[in-house]
Amino acid sequence: MGVLLHKDAPFHSLADLVAAAREKSNHFDYGSAGTGAPSQVLLLQILYLTGARMNHVVYCGAAPAMTDLMSGTITTVADTTTTALGNIRGGMVRPLAITSTERLPFLPHGPTVRESGVPGLAQLSMSTWSILLAPARTPQPILTLLPHASRDVMADPVVAAKFAEVGNVPMPPLDQTATQAFTATEFDR
Numbered sequence: 541m542g543v544l545l546h547k548d549a550p551f552h553s554l555a556d557l558v559a560a561a562r563e564k565s566n567h568f569d570y571g572s573a574g575t576g577a578p579s580q581v582l583l584l585q586i587l588y589l590t591g592a593r594m595n596h597v598v599y600c601g602a603a604p605a606m607t608d609l610m611s612g613t614i615t616t617v618a619d620t621t622t623t624a625l626g627n628i629r630g631g632m633v634r635p636l637a638i639t640s641t642e643r644l645p646f647l648p649h650g651p652t653v654r655e656s657g658v659p660g661l662a663q664l665s666m667s668t669w670s671i672l673l674a675p676a677r678t679p680q681p682i683l684t685l686l687p688h689a690s691r692d693v694m695a696d697p698v699v700a701a702k703f704a705e706v707g708n709v710p711m712p713p714l715d716q717t718a719t720q721a722f723t724a725t726e727f728d729r
Contacts, residue, residue: 541582541666542621542638546612547631554637554656561592568594568615571605582618582666589660620668625707639666646707671719687713
């Protein structure tokens with residue numbers, strides 16, 4: 541995920557945006573793909589952890605929010621790097637901060653939230669993720685096989701190249717126990 545700005549926005553760092561949002565409380569608008577969407581959750585976390593305030597503008601999906609960001613109607617949007625990458629590469633928006641723990645290889649000029657130096661955000665990390673789900677009565681041998689099959693697919697150079705092209709960074713396949721622990725932690729957060 542990343543915090544994005546219009547290409548000509550006056551902020552040059554996440555610290556700049558947070559400082560302005562603290563100083564001019566509720567003067568800025570952030571868009572999200574909908575209430576409870578990862579895009580809203582990320583910006584709410586940033587606002588909560590920094591004491592900054594912005595107005596939430598709810599959109600029916602990420603595309604309309606991105607359109608308003610590109611036109612300068614709203615100040616910022618959080619979005620996945622996958623869906624924002626085309627607009628970043630096209631110069632329509634710029635990444636202010638990404639929420640991965642390290643810079644992304646396909647977005648080397650996108651600083652991480654940790655690099656922002658904003659107090660309270662050093663441990664903030666958020667990403668979108670996908671998991672394979674199976675019906676509750678799936679036989680255990682099949683559940684055991686899924687991580688191995690996923691690993692094999694992700695090791696295919698064609699698949700890996702496609703993931704990189706669209707800005708996806710695959711996480712290592714997890715077994716059933718690790719997947720349950722991971723999702724429980726994510727849901728709690």
